[in-house]
Amino acid sequence: MKRLAKWRHLLLFSLLTLILSACGKPYLSALQPSGEVAQDQYDLMVLSTSIMVGVIAVVAVIFIIVLVRFRRKDEKIPKQVEGSHALEIIWTVIPILLVLVLAVPTVMATFKFADVSAMDKKNADGKTDALVVNVRANLYWWEFEYPNEEIITSQDLVVPTGEKVYFNLIASDVKHSFWIPAVGGKMDTNTENVNKFWLEFDEEKSDSDEVNNVFYGKCAELCGPSHALMDFKVKAISRADFDQWVSDMQSVKEPKKATSDLASQGQEIFNQSCIGCHAVTPDNTTPEAARQAPNLTNFGEREKIAGVLDHTEQDLKNWLSDPEKYKPGNKMSGTYGELTPDQLDALTEYLMGLKVQGK
Amino acid sequence: MHAEEKMTLEKWPASPEKQTLEGKNKFVGFWLFLGGETVLFASLFATYLALKDSVPNSDMPLAKDLFEIPLVFTMTMILLTSSLTSVYAMYHMKNFNFKKMQLWLVITVLLGLSFLGLEIYEFNHYVHEFGHTFTSSAFSSAFYTLVGFHGAHVAFGLAWILALVIRNNKRGLNLYNAPKFYIASLYWHFIDVVWVFIFTVVYLMGMVG
């Protein structure tokens, strides 16, 4: 008896872990929706899954009866049945009805997600009241431009929670796809046209401990060797924090002066070999073609290095000394000579100091 | 009835192209093939329409700058006439009049050749007068691919009909080669129909803008 109870506990426990893990990580999983779009999509998934489970149940019952009852027991030839009109009408009409039940909310949601009319409503300054972000996907990094605020950042998308954020999506080299699973479905970044959609970031969910205001974003369209590593992060913060961040960013008018000696050496190296591609000011006046690499204005406050490595000094040094090892096929490899350990120290010191928010 | 049997006018059936199983198969198979070809050209037309006048900079020639209707109209007329002459050839084939069939086929080939000559002149003109080459823009690639695919079909059709005419010159008609002549002329009609669409979609609509 006792042993049985023990097993029961174990079973219950493993079932529980299974159910918990069956929803994935809250900062990444589409099954733990953290925004209006993802929630609607989740509801649609639940609806379609329940209809389908119903269908499966009907088939399963017939299937099991067939397998149990109609095994060959003797050599008798069964009755040769041609068909049955009544049955055939039933299993034509019922699926049609089920499809209709699914089709109506699908069509409604499709139109809802495509409603970007707020992007066209310009106010007196020629800007939109709604928050707009221009996303530009590149091999293998993301650029986020805020046209109204006239600032640019990369890799870490910063957005306010609790309001609709509108996106213009384009790719500058090959096709990519912009996806924040926990917040909403994806949309492709094409090479020839701008795609538009919106997302909403739920305040409560992003403030939760596990999410801690950072959602994971991914590239969802095969784009080359490092497609798997083309991650980005989304910092979803309150409107007030967001406004603060914007004004902090806007206040950086020219490259921030390094404060320590080591950092100054680093800045010198940076100005010699890096600044041609990497900007350290957030203004959006340079043309797109000249913005060949991630903007590093707030590099010191990023979640990750190159989208995938931990944000530590050691990881930064590893990355700088051999980017090809960590992101095969990236465009930075081979654009500069080998760095000595001293140079690496200096560059790291400088880059880690690139912060806009006085924390 | 064996296919290679020597024929006379009296024995010659009403639809000689469908007398043997091989002939019937060729007949049906070729119609199906033309169905596939239709989808092929439909795809090329769709591409052309999607990329029409799609050029990287504004000083490149567009459809309305390039085309000259008199030349293309002449080409259209030549090709349509060749369709008619191939109908004559098939008329004589059905009446077991081998000599006349051969004659009309040769006329068809000559008309086809002159069409091809004019097309080469036309392309040459675009390249040298306008710098409109295969590689200059998406529009030019789509244009040359659509019209060029048709041109290649014409060239293939000419070689095919010519080979038939020469090969059978000495032995006359029988139930073995009747289906061959028949489907070659079917192919020729198909090419003409495609050209009518090219004339309308590419040239006439191109002039409108």
Next chain:
Amino acid sequence: MSTIAQKRGFGAVLWEYLTTVDHKKIAHLYLFAGGFFFILGGIEAMIIRIQLIKPNNDFVSAGLFNEMLTMHGTTMIFLAAMPLLLGFMNAIMPLQIGARDVAFPFLNSLGFWLFFFGGVFLNLSWFLGGAPDAGWTSYASLSLASEGHGIDFYVLGLQISGFGTLMGGINFLVTIINMRAPGMTYMRMPLFTWTTFVASSLILFAFPPLTVSIFMMMFDRLFGSNFFDASMGGNTIIWEHFFWIFGHPEVYILILPAFGIFSEIFAVFSRKRLFGYSSMVFATVLIGFLGFMVWAHHMFTTGLGPIANAIFAVATMAIAVPTGIKIFNWLFTLWGGSIKFTTPMLWGIGFIPSFLMGGVTGVMLGAAAADYQYHDTYFVVAHFHYVIVGGVVFSLFAATHYYWPKMFGTMLNEFLGKITFVLFFIGFHLTFFIQHFLGLWGMPRRIFTYLPGQGLDTGNFVSTIGAFLMAAGVIVILINIIMTSVKNEKVGNDPWGDGRTLEWAISSPPPFYNFKQLPLVRGLDAYWIEKMEGKKGMIPAEPLGDVHMPNNSFVPFVISLGLFIAAFGVMYQADEGNTWGIPVIILGLAITFGSMLARSLRDDHGYHIHKEDLMDDNDKGVKA
């Protein structure tokens, strides 16, 4: 003249296969070539799964992984699944309609050799600088950016093998239209013949858009055109449209014959006529038709706008209706039957729940707004493997066991067959069921690795274990095939005992002329009708007479070889400083067109088997 089988040397057998125009021998060629590519694609799949067994794995590099996934998809679809199905169509369909061969035996052989040389060309990329790496969909912007000749191998290889497939399609259509035995009306055709018919029409209308888009890709990569170069006015979305206008019907080209195979198997092993035959035919045709109306559901996230997405979403869901009809008709074929669990039947029994699972996720994917989440994730990977493995590959295993005696005259071992089924079935669900969840948990498809801490580790581990079980299943069937061939115990006309259709009325394997006298067909399940009336074979529809047969020919091989050679020229002429490319193109095309011309100038009327020879040949043909 008489080619009645005798012991012959290896060289003679090889020459026979190189020149054969007999649909049954061409079926053998398709089976072996397709089987070889299936193993190749399977090895690529195993490499993919091993790489993904744990996070940050370095079993293969990122670039090599992309080559693996591209070649796995391309090989499995174009070089394994489709040829294997074409093989069974070739072997069985002419027998099912009571024909002596296909309509164009020469083209049949040409179709095979084009496929074969196209497949070999594509796979030579592994040795000549790297395989294609832009996915089997080869989306234009990435495939234009791809360095080396990988994509060129893809483009040229598929072009060559695509011509072959197109010929096969036309050939089967004409065969079914023109060469049915007396009494074999359309509505008496076995369902496998019907699905062959519909799949062939899909081939006819779906391959030309692929041909065109592949031509454009070739022109862009090798001849400087600008179809897909946005900076020159080009548009990559055109590629997506064409690829899926082809690609979606392609799925039905694969699955419809699978439906046909299972329809035969369910009827035979439950000893019951197929339930709702006419609605099955109707559903097949409807699925084929709708297959052309739904391509843009692969492009819901491309940005076509809500109107297009909504229309294609509803059209996609509509396909669930005819597919549902089929599932229920199968179930009710079994209902009231006398079910015998042979190996083919086990695959059929496994197919119903597996395919149903793929079908329902298909409807879920059709819901455009929700698809924004599923698209390009492992959910999609799970879905299409449920459809293509759970549907098509299951049917191929089933057909291999079911038709092996008809094709080779000996039965595969049933015990080993059942072991294969159990291993593969469990492995399959273990591999792919969890992938639905991986996708929803945020795993995009086509990623060569993933980072720890994203909740993806366990799922991927389980998936890889399943893949090993599937591989074990395949190894068992290979052992089975070798053992069976060595033993080579001959079987009679109807080894399963419950055959219903014409192919079971003649010997296994059939004589090279199939039917001594064309059989008279008196209804659906023609052979069953005769059996139930106590007759041993079919009633002949014609007196014994001379049989007209086509001659063997080496020309198809040479035509295909010419294109194979020309393809190298086309590919390398674009290299800087290359001088031999153009001459090689000319040489290759000269071989191809020269042999075509030679073929049409030299009359080939075939030969006749005389009545007397047929009468001597007593142990073969219809026992009327």
